[in-house]
Structures are given as C-alpha cells and as structure tokens.
Amino acid sequence: MALVSALAVVLKVLILSQYFWPESFRINDVAQGLQEQGHQVEVLTGFPNYPFGQFFAGYEARRPARDVLGKVRIHRVPLLARRNGKGLRLLLNYLSFAVSAAMFGPFLVRRPDVILVFEPSPVTVGFPAAVLRRVFQVPVAFWVQDLWPESLVATGSLRNRRALALVSRIVRWIYRHCDLLLVQSRAFSRSLVKHGVSLSKIEYLPNSAEAFYRPVAIPADAPERQLVPQDGIVNLMFAGNLGVSQDLETLVDAAAQLRHEPVRWLILGDGRQRPWLEEEIRRRELQSCIHLLGSYPAETMPRFFALADILLVSLKDDPAFRATIPSKLQSYLACGRPVLAALNGEGARVTLDAGAGLTVAAERPDELARAVLEFIRLSPTQREEMGERGRRYFLRNFERGYLLHQLIELLGSVATRGITKEPKA
Incomplete structure (x- = not known):
C-alpha cells in the first residue's frame, strides 16, 4: 500500500464512536493525538453512560449537543442509556445510537x-458509518476492537443459531461498506476474511496506551499507599472492567486456594459483575485476601501499578478472546510491571514474547494459584527484570507515537484513494 506522509497532508478526520470522553476509552487519546499532529478532528458520539448505565452528571440526552475535549470538537446525539447493560435494554442502547447518529450526523x-x-462493540456503529460514507462520499476506516458475532457467543449474550446467522449477515454488510479495516490483533483477520473481506483491505494496528502510562515514582505520602500497603505481603492487582469476559470466577477460586498465603488480591475497576463479585467474597469469606478498591481515573493507574508486585490480566477461554489482545496488557507493559496472564491466544503470546511475566491457561484456577506461588518465590529483583523487559517490548511494538504515525499514514492513504466500489452481496 502506497502511504501518504503524515507531514504532507492535513486530514479532516471524523471519528465515529458510540463511546467517547468522559467515558474511558482509548479512542479519546487517539483523537487528541491526531489533533496534536495538526489534523482536524471531529467526533460523532452518544451521551456518556458507560459502564454504570446512567447518564453522567451534566449530560441529558434529549437533543443533539456540542462538547469539546481540548481542541477536539464533539457532537453528541441522543440514545437510550444502558441501565443494567443486559438483554433488550442493551440492544435498544445499541440501536438507538445507530439510528440517532445516522439521522443527525449528516x-x-x-x-x-x-x-x-x-468499534469495541457494538458492530452496529457501522450503520451510521455507511450512511455518512454515502452522504459525504468519503471512505471509511473501521477499527475492529471486538469480533462480532463471536463476542456475543463468548459472553453468552446470544446463542440462537438463526439470530447469530442474521448478525453474521449484518457484519458482512457493514464490512462491505468499509474501505479499510484495521484490526487490533492479527488473529482478527481470519474472522474478517470469513465475512468476505479481502486481505488487501485489512491492516494490523494494535492499541497503544496513553502517554501517562509509564513507570513512576510514588511519594511516601501518596494516598495510593493507604490502599496498597507495602508491608511484605505480595500485592497482586487486577485493573479494568469487571465483566463476564474477564473470568472473575477463576480469580476468586484461585484466591480461595491461597487464602493463607502472603498474597493480597486488589481489584481496581467496576462493571456488571461487581455485585456478583461482592457477594462471592462474602459467601466464601474472602474479605481478608480480596479487596475491592473501586474505580479511579485512568490517569491514576500508573501510581497504583507502581505499588503492585504483579499485574493480572484474564479472559475466558473462547475463540473470540483467544484472538484478542486485551488493551490493559499494553497499559501494564508500558508501566514496566511484571504480568501474570491467565488467558489463551494472542494475549498470552505477547506476554511470553515480551518476557514480561508468567502465563497460565484460561479458566484454570489451580494453574493460576500455582503461578501466583511461583511469583511469590521470585525475588523483587527478578520481578523487576520482568517488568523492564515488558517495558522495552512495549516501546518496540506498541509505543503511542509510532502507532499514531502508522494510523495517520493509513488514513491518509485511504483518503487519497477515496471510496471503493461496493461488491455485490
């Protein structure tokens, strides 16, 4: 693919995403990064309600509204809030944004x-993209963060074969109305090809991490030290969304096996599974070893990570998750902390290639418990060396400036080519 120099052309980029600041998604940083590089960025999004299911304070989704993030112009369209994030209500949340963005966006x-x-989910964001593509006669670059319909099966959201076949046809239609498909994991390409996408339209563009994800020194009086004591007990930390995909059952089972070992399980974040997790901790009397710290701004994560001895990333065992590189892994590596990866596929491969820590198979609490014991036996120096190797791997493969430059080159190239002729179904 012939690439256009990022320095030669000022691009006018419209970012279409159901989720955007103040919701915490990587696209926030991408939008600001494009703006910092001199490109003109507008965002078409909904009103923030993820992950809690209620609109954020100060946002009422009654009519379209304008907002700004730095110099990035934001246009918000009405949608139904997620509420409990399940069933019909979640479907209506997805569809309401797709319809609203298609109607108001032009x-x-x-x-x-x-x-x-x-597109971290839902894939229905592709409908307004197709409308805007037709209205403005400009190309669409579709950044696939989540595979559909595979992720619906993986999370148990949809099992009916006929419904899945319909979703698959929808996905095929959406992909056909895109001019470039970016994949956050090379393993995603297989699903795209199965849905009729030519390999010539697929480019690998992994996620990076915001610039504030880096090794940091923690002052003696930092408030994070109250939540993450440095008392000789090994601090194992999990950060991020508490959802079905994260396989929290395995975490709890492993913690129960190690309840008498010198390890403290620290959970940062929130999500649909938090009530279940709270109840399970009470039921199994694990309050002394599993601690729910709550949700904090992304900018504070490096300080928490610096106080952790091990950072845990986990996913259920499913083909969709095996193909995924969970974005928290880049954040962990960027901060130079040792990683324990309880998952299969691409995430495990990255951890091993980086030499950043240990991996165990997904959904294996016995293996996870043994790996934690192995970490406990390592010296602080050995754990620090793992973290340093992970940081070097991040800089070689996921560094923000490098990937931002790659994105600009790809967007410039597809903008120069223009829209592609849509093949017949």
Missing part, C-alpha cells in the same frame, strides 16, 4: 476527508 458534522470508526 447535519451536525462537516464533510471530512475520512471517517474513522472505533
């Missing part, structure tokens, strides 16, 4: 050079 945004679609 009248809210200026004609861009290229549309960048951020």
Whole structure:
C-alpha cells in the first residue's frame, strides 16, 4: 500500500464512536493525538453512560449537543442509556445510537476527508458509518476492537443459531461498506476474511496506551499507599472492567486456594459483575485476601501499578478472546510491571514474547494459584527484570507515537484513494 506522509497532508478526520470522553476509552487519546499532529478532528458520539448505565452528571440526552475535549470538537446525539447493560435494554442502547447518529450526523458534522470508526462493540456503529460514507462520499476506516458475532457467543449474550446467522449477515454488510479495516490483533483477520473481506483491505494496528502510562515514582505520602500497603505481603492487582469476559470466577477460586498465603488480591475497576463479585467474597469469606478498591481515573493507574508486585490480566477461554489482545496488557507493559496472564491466544503470546511475566491457561484456577506461588518465590529483583523487559517490548511494538504515525499514514492513504466500489452481496 502506497502511504501518504503524515507531514504532507492535513486530514479532516471524523471519528465515529458510540463511546467517547468522559467515558474511558482509548479512542479519546487517539483523537487528541491526531489533533496534536495538526489534523482536524471531529467526533460523532452518544451521551456518556458507560459502564454504570446512567447518564453522567451534566449530560441529558434529549437533543443533539456540542462538547469539546481540548481542541477536539464533539457532537453528541441522543440514545437510550444502558441501565443494567443486559438483554433488550442493551440492544435498544445499541440501536438507538445507530439510528440517532445516522439521522443527525449528516447535519451536525462537516464533510471530512475520512471517517474513522472505533468499534469495541457494538458492530452496529457501522450503520451510521455507511450512511455518512454515502452522504459525504468519503471512505471509511473501521477499527475492529471486538469480533462480532463471536463476542456475543463468548459472553453468552446470544446463542440462537438463526439470530447469530442474521448478525453474521449484518457484519458482512457493514464490512462491505468499509474501505479499510484495521484490526487490533492479527488473529482478527481470519474472522474478517470469513465475512468476505479481502486481505488487501485489512491492516494490523494494535492499541497503544496513553502517554501517562509509564513507570513512576510514588511519594511516601501518596494516598495510593493507604490502599496498597507495602508491608511484605505480595500485592497482586487486577485493573479494568469487571465483566463476564474477564473470568472473575477463576480469580476468586484461585484466591480461595491461597487464602493463607502472603498474597493480597486488589481489584481496581467496576462493571456488571461487581455485585456478583461482592457477594462471592462474602459467601466464601474472602474479605481478608480480596479487596475491592473501586474505580479511579485512568490517569491514576500508573501510581497504583507502581505499588503492585504483579499485574493480572484474564479472559475466558473462547475463540473470540483467544484472538484478542486485551488493551490493559499494553497499559501494564508500558508501566514496566511484571504480568501474570491467565488467558489463551494472542494475549498470552505477547506476554511470553515480551518476557514480561508468567502465563497460565484460561479458566484454570489451580494453574493460576500455582503461578501466583511461583511469583511469590521470585525475588523483587527478578520481578523487576520482568517488568523492564515488558517495558522495552512495549516501546518496540506498541509505543503511542509510532502507532499514531502508522494510523495517520493509513488514513491518509485511504483518503487519497477515496471510496471503493461496493461488491455485490
């Protein structure tokens, strides 16, 4: 693919994403990064309600509204809040944004050079993308963060074969109306090809981590030290969404096996599974070893990570998750901390390639418990060396500036080519 120099052209980029600041997603940093590089960025998004299911304070989704993040112009369209994030209500949340963005979008945004679609789920964000592509006659670059329908099966959201076949046809239609498909993991390409995408339209673009994810020194009086004591007990930390995908059952089972060992399980974050996790901790009397610290701004994570001895990343065992590189892994590596990866596939491969820690198979609490014991036996120096190797791997493969430059080159190239002729179904 012939690439256009990022320095040669100022691009007008429209980012289309159901989720955006103040919701915590990587696309926030990407938008600011594009703006910092001199490109003109507008965002078409919904009103923030993820992950709690209620609209954030100060946001009422009654009519379209404008907002700003630095110099990035944001256009918000009405949608139904997620509420409990389940069943019909979640489907209505997805569909309401797709319809609203398709209806209002053409009248809210200026004609861009290229549309960048951020798709962590749902894939229905592809519908307004197709509408805007047709209205403005500009190409669409679709950044696949989550595979559909595979992720629906993996999370148990949908099992009916006929419904899954319908979703698969929808995915095929959406992909056909894109001009470039970016995948956060090379293993995603197999699913895209199965849905009729030519390999020539697929480019690998992994996630990075915001610039504030880096090794940091923690002052003696830092408030984080009250939550993460440095008392000789090994601090094992899990950070991020508490959802079905994260396989929290295995975490709890392993913690129960090690309840008498010198390890403290620290959970940062929130999500649909938090009530279940709280009840399970009470039922199994694990309050002394599993501690729910709550949710904190992303900017504070490096300080928490610096106080952890081990950072845990986990996913259930499913083909969709085996193909995924969970974005928290990049954050962990960027902060130079040792990693314990309880998952299969690409995430485990990255951890091993980096030499950043230990891996165990997904959904194996016995193996996870043994790996924690192995970590406990390591010296602080050995654990620090793992973290340093992970940091070097991050800088070689996931560094923010490098990947941002790659994105700009790809967007410039597809903008120059223009929209592609849509093949017949």
